[in-house]
């Protein structure tokens with residue numbers, strides 16, 4: 001996805017790397033920002049952003065696009081009593097029912113939702129136990145159609161037996177080592193400590209090291225994970241060689257401050273998903289002890305990072321975490337830094353040399369925006385509903401809130417058909433037994 005040149009003219013830039021507000025134009029050439037300023041050369045393609053706000057493209061640090069068709073799906077038994085019951089009744093039943101067409105529909109629908117929230121990059125954690133081989137290629141193709149950068153992996157697990165564990169590992173091979181111009185990268189995925197035997201988690205770590213990529217895994221999401229595993233989770237990953245630099249450890253709700261420090265020392269990342277943590281009632285993360293390299297994810301609850309950040313702020317205020325609003329902007333920006341590491345380019349910045357990824361928002365009337373109040377504006381003022389245009393790699397992929405590369409009406413019709421079929425398959429399946437591994 002390359003272009004000649006594109007000028008974003010007349011906008012007010014909202015910088016997230018160092019919070020500040022600047023009136024300037026942005027010139028993108030061959031997918032990379034080449035100039036920021038005024039009186040820039042005017043190419044054939046121009047987006048008029050006069051009076052509008054310009055944000056760097058946002059990154060969802062931990063997502064599950066396979067759940068995009070889950071909204072409104074029927075609950076078939078009594079409400080879940082705890083997180084393991086939720087996995088058995090809902091999420092593991094959903095992933096077992098996924099096939100190629102439903103996954104593609106999920107990715108297209110979820111991808112359009114991401115663009116409409118100003119997201120240009122998604123770090124995804126994928127599971128579809130009855131469609132393992134080829135699943136990452138399906139996600140990759142669909143997100144490429146929509147116009148999103150992506151960091152993909154398959155959640156390897158022993159939950160379905162050794163053949164499925166081996167297939168999960170093999171699912172990564174097709175995407176490893178490809179030249180993708182910074183649009184697609186792969187990590188080695190693992191579901192969670194408590195569903196992987198020692199030898200499988202060791203293989204995940206070895207494969208990641210050999211490929212020079214990180215591991216993407218759920219760690220300490222629920223309070224029972226450690227008891228099921230029998231040892232501290234991060235220490236176990238380290239013992240098995242799976243605490244690879246650049247790894248992404250999602251949730252970390254029940255990690256001790258020592259374990260959180262161990263993650264940071266290993267050069268790995270944590271991700272925080274406050275809405276999912278509240279939705280699954282897994283407990284409250286010890287945010288005050290989370291390291292600098294913490295990214296913001298959604299855990300599959302759409303891709304609206306404005307809402308995620310707002311929910312996180314309110315929960316942290318209630319929980320007495322003591323963070324300034326600016327810390328939340330850091331989380332938002334760190335997601336882009338993390339994904340940029342995987343994709344081999346600078347994301348989340350409106351400066352020469354960075355990727356030409358940005359969104360243009362309708363201005364929301366109010367007090368003057370400054371670098372000092374930008375973080376508070378994210379909490380109390382900005383909303384995904386204001387996102388009008390999105391540019392990924394210098395290509396306009398959302399125009400007046402409609403995707404330009406896929407037909408939103410066709411995707412909606414496809415998603416409706418596939419959701420009905422998916423929910424039908426779910427109702428034919430019993431709730432999964434939650435075994436240790």
Ligand SMILES: [Zn+2]
Pocket residue numbers: 062063064125218250299
């Ligand atoms: Zn997750």
